[in-house]
Amino acid sequence: MIDTLIQGTLLGGYYAVIACGLSFMFSVMRIINLAHGSLAIVAAYGLWLLADRFGISPFIGLLIVLPAMALVGWLLQRFVLERSARGNALLPILSTFGLSIIIDNLLFQQFGADTRSLAPFLGDLSYDSWELPGDIYVGKLSVMMIVAAIVILGGLQLFLSRFALGRAIRATAEDPDTAGLVGIDARKVNAVATAIAMVTVGIAGAFLAMRATFDPYSGGPQLLFAFEAAVIGGAGSLWGTLVGGIVLGLAQSLGAQLHPQGFLIGGHLVFLLVLFIRLFPLGTPFLGKISASLRSEA
Amino acid sequence: MSTLSIQELDVRHGLLQAVRGVSFQIDKGDVLALVGANGAGKTTLLRSIAGAHLPASGRILLGDRDLTQVPSHKRIAMGIALVPEGRRLFSQMTVEENLLLGKTSGRKGAWNIARVFDAFPNLVPRRHAKTGQLSGGEQQATAIGRALMSNPDVLLLDEVSLGLSPLVVDRVYEQLQTFLTSGTTIILVEQDLGRAMRVASRVICMLEGRIVLDAPAAAVSRDEVTQAYFGLHRADGGRAA
Amino acid sequence: MFRSVPNSFPITDDTTVQQIARQRPGDDFLSAKAIHKSFGALVVLDNVDFAMGVGDAVGIVGPNGAGKTTLLSVLAGAFPPNSGTIFLDGRNVTALTAADRCKSGLARTHQVPKPFGGMTVFENVYVAAAHGELVNRDESYGRVIDSLTLCGMLYVANRQADTLGLLDRKRLELARALATKPKLMLLDEIGGGLTDGEASELVETIRELRRRGIGIVWIEHIVHILLQVADRLICMDAGRIIADGDPKAVMRDEQVVKAYLGRSPA
Amino acid sequence: QSGDTIKVGFISPRTGPLAGFGQTDGYVLDLAKKALAEGFQSGGKSWKVEIIDQDTQSDPSRAGQLAKDLINNRNIDLMLVVSTPETINPVADACEAAGVPCLSTVMPWEAWYFGRGAKPGQPSPFKWTYHFGFGVGEFFKTYVSQWKLIETNRKVGVMYPNDADGNAIRANLAPLLAKEGFTIVDPGPYEDGTTDYSAQISLFKREGIEIFNSFPIPPDFAAFWRQAAQQGLTRKIKICQVAKTGLFPSDINALGKLGMNISSAAYWHKAFPYKSTLTGVSGTELADGYETASGKQWTQQLGASLALLDAGFEALKASTNVKDKAAVAKALSTLKTTTIAGKVDFTSGPVANVSPGPIIGTQWVKAASGSKFPLDYVVTENVTDPNVPVGAKLLPYNG
Amino acid sequence: MTYLSSGFSVERWTRSSRSAVFGCVIVLAVLALAPPLMGAGAVDRLTALFVYVILAVMWNALAGYGGLVSVGQQAFFGLGAYFTVRLADAGLNPFVSLLAAAFITAALSVPLSFFMLRLRGGEFAIGMWVISELVHLLVNLDQLIQGETGTSLISLNAYDSATRRAAIYWMALIAMAGLLGLLFVLLRSRAGAAIQAIRDNEDAATSVGVKVMATKRLLFVLAAFGVAVAGGLWLATATTFQPKTYFSIQWTAYMIFMVLVGGIGKFEGAILGAILFFVIETYFGSMGVWYLIGLGATAVLFSLYMPHGLWGAVERRFALRLLPIGYRLTLPKYLMDQHDR
Ligand SMILES: Nc1ncnc2c1ncn2[C@@H]1O[C@H](COP(=O)(O)OP(=O)(O)OP(=O)(O)O)[C@@H](O)[C@H]1O
Ligand SMILES: Nc1ncnc2c1ncn2[C@@H]1O[C@H](COP(=O)(O)OP(=O)(O)OP(=O)(O)O)[C@@H](O)[C@H]1O
Numbered sequence A: 001m002i003d004t005l006i007q008g009t010l011l012g013g014y015y016a017v018i019a020c021g022l023s024f025m026f027s028v029m030r031i032i033n034l035a036h037g038s039l040a041i042v043a044a045y046g047l048w049l050l051a052d053r054f055g056i057s058p059f060i061g062l063l064i065v066l067p068a069m070a071l072v073g074w075l076l077q078r079f080v081l082e083r084s085a086r087g088n089a090l091l092p093i094l095s096t097f098g099l100s101i102i103i104d105n106l107l108f109q110q111f112g113a114d115t116r117s118l119a120p121f122l123g124d125l126s127y128d129s130w131e132l133p134g135d136i137y138v139g140k141l142s143v144m145m146i147v148a149a150i151v152i153l154g155g156l157q158l159f160l161s162r163f164a165l166g167r168a169i170r171a172t173a174e175d176p177d178t179a180g181l182v183g184i185d186a187r188k189v190n191a192v193a194t195a196i197a198m199v200t201v202g203i204a205g206a207f208l209a210m211r212a213t214f215d216p217y218s219g220g221p222q223l224l225f226a227f228e229a230a231v232i233g234g235a236g237s238l239w240g241t242l243v244g245g246i247v248l249g250l251a252q253s254l255g256a257q258l259h260p261q262g263f264l265i266g267g268h269l270v271f272l273l274v275l276f277i278r279l280f281p282l283g284t285p286f287l288g289k290i291s292a293s294l295r296s297e298a
Numbered sequence B: 001m002s003t004l005s006i007q008e009l010d011v012r013h014g015l016l017q018a019v020r021g022v023s024f025q026i027d028k029g030d031v032l033a034l035v036g037a038n039g040a041g042k043t044t045l046l047r048s049i050a051g052a053h054l055p056a057s058g059r060i061l062l063g064d065r066d067l068t069q070v071p072s073h074k075r076i077a078m079g080i081a082l083v084p085e086g087r088r089l090f091s092q093m094t095v096e097e098n099l100l101l102g103k104t105s106g107r108k109g110a111w112n113i114a115r116v117f118d119a120f121p122n123l124v125p126r127r128h129a130k131t132g133q134l135s136g137g138e139q140q141a142t143a144i145g146r147a148l149m150s151n152p153d154v155l156l157l158d159e160v161s162l163g164l165s166p167l168v169v170d171r172v173y174e175q176l177q178t179f180l181t182s183g184t185t186i187i188l189v190e191q192d193l194g195r196a197m198r199v200a201s202r203v204i205c206m207l208e209g210r211i212v213l214d215a216p217a218a219a220v221s222r223d224e225v226t227q228a229y230f231g232l233h234r235a236d237g238g239r240a241a
Numbered sequence C: 001m002f003r004s005v006p007n008s009f010p011i012t013d014d015t016t017v018q019q020i021a022r023q024r025p026g027d028d029f030l031s032a033k034a035i036h037k038s039f040g041a042l043v044v045l046d047n048v049d050f051a052m053g054v055g056d057a058v059g060i061v062g063p064n065g066a067g068k069t070t071l072l073s074v075l076a077g078a079f080p081p082n083s084g085t086i087f088l089d090g091r092n093v094t095a096l097t098a099a100d101r102c103k104s105g106l107a108r109t110h111q112v113p114k115p116f117g118g119m120t121v122f123e124n125v126y127v128a129a130a131h132g133e134l135v136n137r138d139e140s141y142g143r144v145i146d147s148l149t150l151c152g153m154l155y156v157a158n159r160q161a162d163t164l165g166l167l168d169r170k171r172l173e174l175a176r177a178l179a180t181k182p183k184l185m186l187l188d189e190i191g192g193g194l195t196d197g198e199a200s201e202l203v204e205t206i207r208e209l210r211r212r213g214i215g216i217v218w219i220e221h222i223v224h225i226l227l228q229v230a231d232r233l234i235c236m237d238a239g240r241i242i243a244d245g246d247p248k249a250v251m252r253d254e255q256v257v258k259a260y261l262g263r264s265p266a
Numbered sequence D: 001q002s003g004d005t006i007k008v009g010f011i012s013p014r015t016g017p018l019a020g021f022g023q024t025d026g027y028v029l030d031l032a033k034k035a036l037a038e039g040f041q042s043g044g045k046s047w048k049v050e051i052i053d054q055d056t057q058s059d060p061s062r063a064g065q066l067a068k069d070l071i072n073n074r075n076i077d078l079m080l081v082v083s084t085p086e087t088i089n090p091v092a093d094a095c096e097a098a099g100v101p102c103l104s105t106v107m108p109w110e111a112w113y114f115g116r117g118a119k120p121g122q123p124s125p126f127k128w129t130y131h132f133g134f135g136v137g138e139f140f141k142t143y144v145s146q147w148k149l150i151e152t153n154r155k156v157g158v159m160y161p162n163d164a165d166g167n168a169i170r171a172n173l174a175p176l177l178a179k180e181g182f183t184i185v186d187p188g189p190y191e192d193g194t195t196d197y198s199a200q201i202s203l204f205k206r207e208g209i210e211i212f213n214s215f216p217i218p219p220d221f222a223a224f225w226r227q228a229a230q231q232g233l234t235r236k237i238k239i240c241q242v243a244k245t246g247l248f249p250s251d252i253n254a255l256g257k258l259g260m261n262i263s264s265a266a267y268w269h270k271a272f273p274y275k276s277t278l279t280g281v282s283g284t285e286l287a288d289g290y291e292t293a294s295g296k297q298w299t300q301q302l303g304a305s306l307a308l309l310d311a312g313f314e315a316l317k318a319s320t321n322v323k324d325k326a327a328v329a330k331a332l333s334t335l336k337t338t339t340i341a342g343k344v345d346f347t348s349g350p351v352a353n354v355s356p357g358p359i360i361g362t363q364w365v366k367a368a369s370g371s372k373f374p375l376d377y378v379v380t381e382n383v384t385d386p387n388v389p390v391g392a393k394l395l396p397y398n399g
Numbered sequence E: 001m002t003y004l005s006s007g008f009s010v011e012r013w014t015r016s017s018r019s020a021v022f023g024c025v026i027v028l029a030v031l032a033l034a035p036p037l038m039g040a041g042a043v044d045r046l047t048a049l050f051v052y053v054i055l056a057v058m059w060n061a062l063a064g065y066g067g068l069v070s071v072g073q074q075a076f077f078g079l080g081a082y083f084t085v086r087l088a089d090a091g092l093n094p095f096v097s098l099l100a101a102a103f104i105t106a107a108l109s110v111p112l113s114f115f116m117l118r119l120r121g122g123e124f125a126i127g128m129w130v131i132s133e134l135v136h137l138l139v140n141l142d143q144l145i146q147g148e149t150g151t152s153l154i155s156l157n158a159y160d161s162a163t164r165r166a167a168i169y170w171m172a173l174i175a176m177a178g179l180l181g182l183l184f185v186l187l188r189s190r191a192g193a194a195i196q197a198i199r200d201n202e203d204a205a206t207s208v209g210v211k212v213m214a215t216k217r218l219l220f221v222l223a224a225f226g227v228a229v230a231g232g233l234w235l236a237t238a239t240t241f242q243p244k245t246y247f248s249i250q251w252t253a254y255m256i257f258m259v260l261v262g263g264i265g266k267f268e269g270a271i272l273g274a275i276l277f278f279v280i281e282t283y284f285g286s287m288g289v290w291y292l293i294g295l296g297a298t299a300v301l302f303s304l305y306m307p308h309g310l311w312g313a314v315e316r317r318f319a320l321r322l323l324p325i326g327y328r329l330t331l332p333k334y335l336m337d338q339h340d341r
């Protein structure tokens, strides 16, 4: 049981990392980015290429790939999102959906369907673990991921609430025209925000590729978990995403304990449950309390 | 020296021409009351001065700088701040955050958070509330405070007293008096004519996008202005409806 | 412009007036008992009692944030009070939705206008006419035209509501509320920002509503407009009613002067 | 004109997530087209042959649409379809609906037969569609043979997903294995896309399994196996027998060190001693030819796709009238031939319309230094087709 | 045009819209007579087109008019197909099963709506996606379906291929025409106005007496029904039921593509989008990777350069309203004159 809780929490850390960039764009910039997974895979291929061709360790490779992702984000904003976000709110869904198809297939065109992974370039890290008393093993990579999640999400949350640029990002997301009236250069701020989001997407891609395998089409399947974590976390809160990821991870691990097919079902059910609890803030005293605690955590 | 000058400004909303050939200039430290009936084009004019809406033709000058094509976020850095109609607060952000956003341009001056809270003490207990949840009057106070935070040279106020209780309106006008003394130029859209004419040094009345009356406040009577609302008064410059 | 066009259209029927007349005098049409409302820790309505008869015109004033809009919303059913009961036409409606209350004759406007932005002005009002009370299509059309006429919006009837300015949006709020064929209208700051001429037209419109037997609750900061219509004035402060009664008396009330007006009206 | 041209449809996943299967098809089709360039003899007549190959883009809906297009607009005489239930079943159903003969391979035949609505014990509902290749019976024989090569406690942890392959195996394999004296530890079907396996791993650890068997998709297996390594499970495993993942070298390469010595089972291997009836090439020639042409390591799909063409054209050769669909279907139902991947025989299958084929025990081992590719794929047992020579001794996974 | 007393009139039809509806009827009639004259391939392709049109129109109704952006409509598509095989397996005639399946799915969507319709915006969108995944997993538990293995609607094999093809074609045509007609009538009714009002502002809608929940539910259930019909039809043409295929988010992605490219919130737009998608697929589908890249690029380009979709652009350019659902007020002459002065 304790093992399940620990593994579930660690899994939650992974989801939080994957969801981070998505949540940032979803809850702060109000863009549902369907290309999130595909972009993470782009970063993964970048790291893989550096490691496979030039023998650069993926961790060092991040120093090259993350700035490149920032640039991608900047370009993405300038040439795609900026225009499409100006129309109706659904257009970014269409453009990022189109983008994800383009990216996936270009990757296929370039790299073929072969399964890849960054793990072979990490030595034993991908499966090393620490042994805790009680025959419990915690994977080193999993611990790294949850620490990364805390640092990134916490850092971003702090950035958004305490720093002028962070506030400017939120203001621009809410009303770009009025942001201009208080002196914010909306285009620049949006480009910076997307660049930041893409850096976190790059990190997500790296972890995804270290943890399992990827191919040009593996961006999509992880997307739902990321959305679930982001939505459980609640709009406007990045800390919430961490909580959301962990709630999801725990629900899945516990679900799997109950029934082998309970893994996915458990996650989905808890996701829906959380949404409905949030709907009834004044419901029964018990539900009310749960929802209050969910809120305060978020 | 003239601070702000507007030359032959035309502004459109699609096919509709909301501002037609408007010209005037206003000197540093002046208070201009801009009046006119509903739909006369006042808001449109203020928004194009602030850069929120680019004019179809004409020029906007601040000192000798041509602002016509300058985007709104740069105009505020040059000292033009707008309190927009309908407040336009960032509803998901707190009062304090909204106020801090007003500081984005980084202009130095007397206004800071503490002073805004002094001016609108009713905001103090709500400083950490999201502005979307404020009462109408609290929102208006925040919007004014936000504009003041940028320490503007030219302050454009669009229906500031709308939704404010009389007590607060009084306080707003007191504040106007105090920063007038520091040399701020003000364009004021206000429907309470009596009030507007009391603080203003000049009155401009618009009708269907044109200026139909432009006179020193002391030189016209309230009745004359009211007549101008309906196009019964001809402006001296002859640019009549 | 607000332009009253009394009896200019045969489609305006008089049933409302007749219905109202049938009611026993002295009955409270709308009443609220011991209303309590808080948002989190913030108490916005603190044990408020309110009652009015049909055909009354009640003005509400009070400093910003006093809870006026909240009271209106609770009466209209936009959200439930934490405690307290609301009666409409003798029925306990506390648990009913805003839509149900609307069908029972209660209409409201919003302080921050909420137009149906993607629809035309005509369509906005038509929604209200067709759903406020079940009637056939031609009758709802008639009611739409009547409301648009009364609120001076005929010429913008085919404009998309998104493109309206603030004042037209407020008029649209009024027209929409009117089209539901209410017995009582709750108005929230529909007079702000009007020129003197426009304001007197609005007053004319409201008087016309009263002539039709429609009761009015009107929140407004421009007191002199309010005084031209209201036969009773309420002043709220910090979630409580601090004065209630004859408008002139309320305006002179010391507490009201101190909390709201800042100076004596004299 | 079309009067003397035979048209054959060939559908496979060439792009999209299943593209690993279709990767070698271009090469195989080229070989076939070359062999057919001179014309094709059937019923004492020489025919021109047009092979119309189509890519499903790994989309089952598209697979069905393509099949209809080939049937309705291109008037094909025979449909060949290969690789995975997502590709084969929709195409076979479209052919069954339209009355066009269809031959397929590379998926467990149980998933093909029962997964399309046939009921056990009842006569076959299919008149037009035929399938050859491995089934659960072959896996059973192969696994028993392979797992007896190394001394273990005979405790087998199994992870069968809730998909067509997994379900076909689960339903039939486990009981048979139990009869052979293996203890099966089955945590139950999991869904593809599961990302955490701690429940299963702790069960396996508790039960002390030494053999592990699974039918996972590659990303799931990578996640599972790394987690198993974290939890100390892999060190206890003597035989790690994986199907589906591990068909292709890239899957194993992506596992890094953990991929070494994973056992697999092959529906074709370049060591198969047969020659292609259509092209005449041998297994080694096929594999070497592909490596030269593409620069990539050979895969077992080469032989399977070619075997499909072999069998298809043998049926056409045997049919009394290639232009008569019923005659071609009849020829399929009585087809008996030996392709590059071994025997195909529809006269003696477990159910009508099916000819079971071999699956050979194999292992991925580190290649000798100096090889072109990092991994070598060796045959470790041959019970389902004794003609295939065993090339190496099975190494313990944790050895 | 409805004339009211005092010279006012409310216009709902225009000359062009009358001829458009007439044109639609003619096209439908021609399509109904076509199967004996067309090749089998064309009949099959047109059946696919009808299914696309149903999908696009239903999603447009939900998102474009009702503001309910769902990325989980595949739940109903899959359920429509699932219940069809389930009922057919139980011995019901496959065509009757198809219809019954759509009704069952619609019935299931009613309790679902009580929860889902309380969610807003992104939560509703993602929530629906999760619902569809959940439904998919639950369907997988059915012994008949055997997880992802699936099964086939083999009872259809009882019909010879020509009969079967034509029957499915007509069913699809009738379903499409019926659903389009139903939706058109609904949107032109007072419920239609209420639906749009809710999209624009829910609070204001309730305050004028619109029953928000009931109205949204009507739309939600109708969309579920329509999409379920589409799912059943697709199964009838494809025979194979593999849950993964039917519960794939790809279906919703196509709906979004068709609707946004065609013009969201426009009745004609969704139809046009479906036709465009169908044409692209038919003519470029065989280009493999480049077809998909092209499809993606089309989506991006439309979002950038034609934000109102094809029909939006046409409408702006030519001020054309073929299938109008709105209202136009015409003032009496004396009032117009007064205004012009
Ligand atoms: N976004 C818009 N789209 C189309 N027309 C607009 C838009 N905004 C304003 N208008 C029109 O432009 C004209 C001028 O409007 P503006 O808001 O500038 O007037 P105003 O004098 O500020 O009126 P008010 O007293 O109502 O604030 C009006 O006819 C108005 O309807
Ligand atoms: N949804 C909400 N959540 C939290 N606080 C709220 C909410 N709505 C209103 N409030 C707070 O309740 C108090 C009363 O608000 P209300 O809108 O009723 O005031 P009001 O009397 O209408 O004021 P005004 O004259 O400025 O419109 C205010 O302090 C406001 O900030």
Ligand SMILES: [Mg+2]
Pocket (backbone or CB within 6 Å): B042, B043, B044, B085, B158, C165, C166
């Ligand atoms: Mg204005």
Ligand SMILES: [Mg+2]
Pocket (backbone or CB within 6 Å): B135, B136, B137, C068, C069, C070, C111, C188
């Ligand atoms: Mg208020």
